[in-house]
Structure formats: C-alpha cells, structure tokens
C-alpha cells in the first residue's frame with residue numbers, strides 16, 4: 616500500500632518525499648521529466664534581502680534546518696550540494712549605504728554581516744561608488760545535481776514514475792486511486808502548474824517568470840557571490856551565473872533577448888570588463904510565488920485525502936527543508952501547521 620502519491624519532482628516534491636521516506640512511509644513520486652523551476656534556479660540562500668536589508672522572516676529557524684538537511688543529503692550521496700560562500704552586497708545609492716549601516720550596528724544582524732565599506736574602497740575590477748556590505752551565512756544549492764541524485768534514489772526504491780499526470784485520472788470514491796496505485800493521500804507539488812489544479816487553483820498564486828545566464832569570462836573576480844540588485848555566482852575561475860529577471864506578465868518558459876540584455880546591462884554597471892563575457896547558457900522558468908508571499912501547505916478543505924505543498928516563490932532552497940519536516944510532522948503525528956503557511960487562511964476566516 617502506498618501512503619503518499621506525490622505529484623512533481625521539483626525541490627518541493629523531492630524533499631518532502633525524502634522526509635516521508637526517512638520516516639518509514641511508502642511514497643511514489645510522479646513527474647513528467649521536463650525541465651522545472653528548481654533545476655533552472657540559482658538556489659541562492661540570502662538571509663538579508665531587499666533595499667532595506669531586512670532579515671527574511673523566520674530565517675533563524677529556516678537556515679539551520681536547510682543546512683542540516685543539505686548536509687544529511689551530502690553524507691548520503693557522498694557529494695556536496697550546498698556551497699556556502701560570502702556575499703558582497705554592492706550599494707546602488709547612498710540610502711542603501713545608510714540602511715545597511717543601521718543593520719550593521721543591530722545585534723539581531725550580527726550573525727549575518729561581516730563588514731561594511733564606505734564608497735570607493737576598491738574590490739578588484741568592481742565599481743562600488745556607494746560602498747558595499749559583506750554578508751555571511753549566504754550560499755547556493757546545486758539544485759540540478761541534487762534533483763538528479765534524488766531521482767536516481769527514488770527510482771532505486773521503486774518510488775518514481777515518469778508520466779504526464781492528468782487530474783481527470785484521479786478517482787476519489789470509493790477509494791483514492793491513480794492508475795494501479797491506491798494511495799492514502801495525494802500531495803500536489805507541481806510548482807506554478809498548480810494554477811491548473813482543479814482542487815487547488817482557487818489559491819492566489821502569483822507566478823513570476825525568471826531568466827538566468829551562464830557566462831564565461833577572463834576577468835579576475837573575488838570568490839564571492841555578488842549582489843547588485845541582480846546577483847552573480849562564481850562557479851569557477853572563468854564561469855559565472857547571473858540572474859535573475861522578474862516578469863509577471865509573460866508566463867512562459869521562453870528565453871528572451873530582452874531578458875538577456877537586461878541581465879548583461881546590469882552586469883556591465885558593476886564591471887565594464889565583464890562586457891566581453893560570452894553567454895554559454897540562457898534559461899527561463901517560472902517561480903511559484905503567492906499573493907501573500909507565504910507557502911501554500913495543507914489538506915483540501917473537503918477532500919482531506921488531497922493535499923498541497925507549494926508556493927515557495929523565490930526562496931525554495933531556504934524554506935522547503937523546514938516546511939517539509941513540519942508538514943511531515945503534521946501528516947504523521949497531527950502536529951499543527953504554522954498559521955502563516957496553512958492554506959486554511961484562505962477558507963476559514965477567524
């Protein structure tokens with residue numbers, strides 16, 4: 616008997632399936648095998664974001680859970696997936712420098728900030744007219760190798776099916792069924808495609824398209840992640856990834872000249888030397904963002920055998936490990952879900 620049928624092998628479905636399997640559940644995960652947002656994502660984890668340098672909600676809780684899970688997976692698969700690397704936040708205005716200065720002096724932020732530098736302190740070829748901030752506890756997840764290791768693991772467990780899941784193939788009564796599988800629950804983790812899910816499309820998703828470039832260059836760069844409104848990740852001495860655009864209007868996965876040019880233009884502002892870099896890959900996909908910027912987790916209000924684990928927006932790498940563990944606690948032990956992410960907030964007003 617299968618306990619959980621999970622639809623979608625992105626980061627959400629994969630990490631939830633992993634957690635459930637670790638706790639002794641029988642799981643089957645279904646995916647169509649096409650490139651997804653998780654594979655395209657840069658996997659960045661950045662605790663302090665935005666122009667005001669505010670600590671992400673719950674980062675003090677989410678980050679240890681993420682690091683713990685990625686290190687457990689690294690031990691299991693004998694390869695590193697989470698690369699911790701400091702981040703240089705290059706200010707784009709005097710007010711950014713001022714805001715960052717306030718955070719730098721706050722005890723709440725000590726664990727995440729290393730140094731702040733005033734204008735014109737040079738860092739190699741980078742242009743820093745308003746100064747910069749050095750952050751710690753930042754890094755990125757190698758999502759593609761992680762997902763392919765997990766896929767191989769699920770296949771070896773006889774827990775993976777490649778299929779285009781059609782919602783009409785689900786039988787709810789007398790017992791839940793899909794094809795030859797009679798699961799106790801189905802958990803939907805289809806990323807932005809959840810907007811087409813007949814049981815959960817009422818949730819206010821706000822998908823956002825993003826484009827990313829991989830470049831080769833011959834320039835000396837610091838071995839640090841750069842954040843200048845956009846971000847740059849040094850993959851090795853001559854290869855970088857830069858991203859990402861935010862486009863709410865064109866919800867398709869086509870790469871565009873405009874996306875590419877916007878990313879290259881922003882890059883040339885922090886280092887004209889990088890204008891000579893060669894584009895070797897250009898990717899696009901869609902983030903499963905939500906109207907209130909909180910995940911969508913929980914059981915369907917009428918059909919309790921159907922559940923959703925989705926809506927991780929632009930922060931899947933940071934948020935999914937903690938939520939995966941807590942949703943598993945809720946499913947297996949009836950532990951309460953946090954109010955902020957529970958989909959109950961949309962069908963039961965206090």
Ligand SMILES: Cc1cc2nc3c(=O)[nH]c(=O)nc-3n(C[C@H](O)[C@H](O)[C@H](O)COP(=O)(O)OP(=O)(O)OC[C@H]3O[C@@H](n4cnc5c(N)ncnc54)[C@H](O)[C@@H]3O)c2cc1C
Nearest residue numbers: 623625626627647652653658659780805806825930931932
């Ligand atoms: C350009 C870009 C940059 C990003 N950068 C970052 C970043 O730096 N840091 C970060 O944390 N996050 C980042 N994200 C966001 C990140 O991708 C998401 O938070 C996370 O990966 C979402 O995972 P998911 O499993 O919910 O969705 P997905 O990865 O999209 O997975 C959903 C899966 O379900 C499958 N599926 C859907 N419907 C069906 C069906 N009917 N039948 C079979 N299979 C189906 C899909 O094929 C897919 O494999 C970025 C996203 C983009 C697009």
